[in-house]
Amino acid sequence: MSLYFTREHEWIRVEGDVATVGISDHAQTALGDIVFAEVPEAGKTLAKGQEAAVVESIKAASDIYAPVGGEVVEGNDALSNDPELINRDPEGEGWFFKLRLDNPGDVDGLMDEASYREWVQTL
């Protein structure tokens, strides 16, 4: 298992050829109280960089772009009734979707956890 982060504050956990995607603790803190999340359904194909999910806090709406490309194997259904899960456990139970990676090389160049945590400190 490998954990990667983007500069858009998404995390990608890769196990075999399946990547789980969510937003970082830093991102949920910046967004504030999350009141709505819309995640892609299984079967949807996402290109890297494509609009994949929507997360809305009480303040603002944000789009989540697919940090890697592939076919969605599962969206996190728990978020529709309990979007606050993203605030409570952003890097665990508050995941957004899982997809089967088209190209394992998509994660090349993403930050590892230590680099991300260090970079976030500088923001």
Next chain:
Amino acid sequence: MSREVRGGPTDQHNQARGEPYRGDAEGGEGAPVENIQTLALDAWHRSKGGRMVPFAGYHMPVQYEGIMAEHLWTRRNAGLFDVSHMGQLLVHGRDADAALETLLPGELKMLPDMKLRYSLLLDESGGIIDDLMATRRGDDFYVVVNGATKFGDIEVLQDKLPRDVIVDYMKEQALLALQGPRAVEALEKLAPGVSELGFMQGGLFHIAGQPAWISRSGYTGEDGFEISVPAAAVAAVADALTADEAVRPIGLGARDSLRLEAGLPLYGHDIDRGTTPVMAGLSFAINKRRRAEGGFAGAMRILAELENGAPQRRVGFEIDGRQPVREGARVLDGEGNEVGRTTSGGFSPSLQRPIAMGYVASHLAEVGTPLKLEQRSKLFEARVAALPFVPHRYHRKGAAA
């Protein structure tokens, strides 16, 4: 004419006279970041964990612990808001009431001493230049206007009022709002006697050793107070208030969601120069005498709208699902025709559902009318809802407790 003054509304006599007002390019909405001003409570907000954002030309706290928690705290306890960005004016001089009535459609001549009224500064075509609170203090009027519009308002007043009516801008005066069902118990301990004030009544008190002009008013729909104190004393007053366990500091984010639930319009969003008091559902601010006599800016159009109705009306929307619909969504009728736009919207912490406000063609303004809202190419089922979304709990004297 208008001037900047160092005194406040608590000075009983001889308002200190400063330099005449010369206009201020800084501090307005859209001001360059380097020109953003700091509030007297800037360090205080930061020490309480306030997340500061530019708003109306000032660095202001958008939230402390979080908008949801702050919102619900205010509805159940008492929230302290720093609204020092708002413009505090004193209008005085010969027949100030009659002079102001040429611009505002409200009852000022017969307004009793120490009572305040919500009113509107109107342009010649009845458009709303600003909304405001005006309090009679003897022959003078203490007027509180919005922060982003205050310098423009002063120019309008200076331009339109007779030369012998003076507008003092009290730039060294801070303004706090204490709102919520426990506001009265918290403030009574520090400023004995405030519990005797009725809704929309003010008076001179002392708090933390400082003279304070306090009125029973606010913009959350809750019982509460607005407290004007010298900027040099506002940190001591804020400390004294938040020492009470019922009181927590509340940011702009919750201020916005609270006023939205209360159905109260936000200037620059729900009302502006393209809207009139009748369109905006603010006809209550025009009393019987003013309707009969007219004589205010835009009266011809507004009296006609009172008689015949306005083409559009401000309404509330309740929206299916959980996703917020915000400002700027198109409002569609059953055939898909655009019949209006949303002007405010968000997730209601009290109701745990999305709510919005906006304008629709008047024939669709009836409560319960089904409409669709379109935001980012997505359609939302909505119905016209009664305003306020959350009932007001003002302290009206003589009303049953």
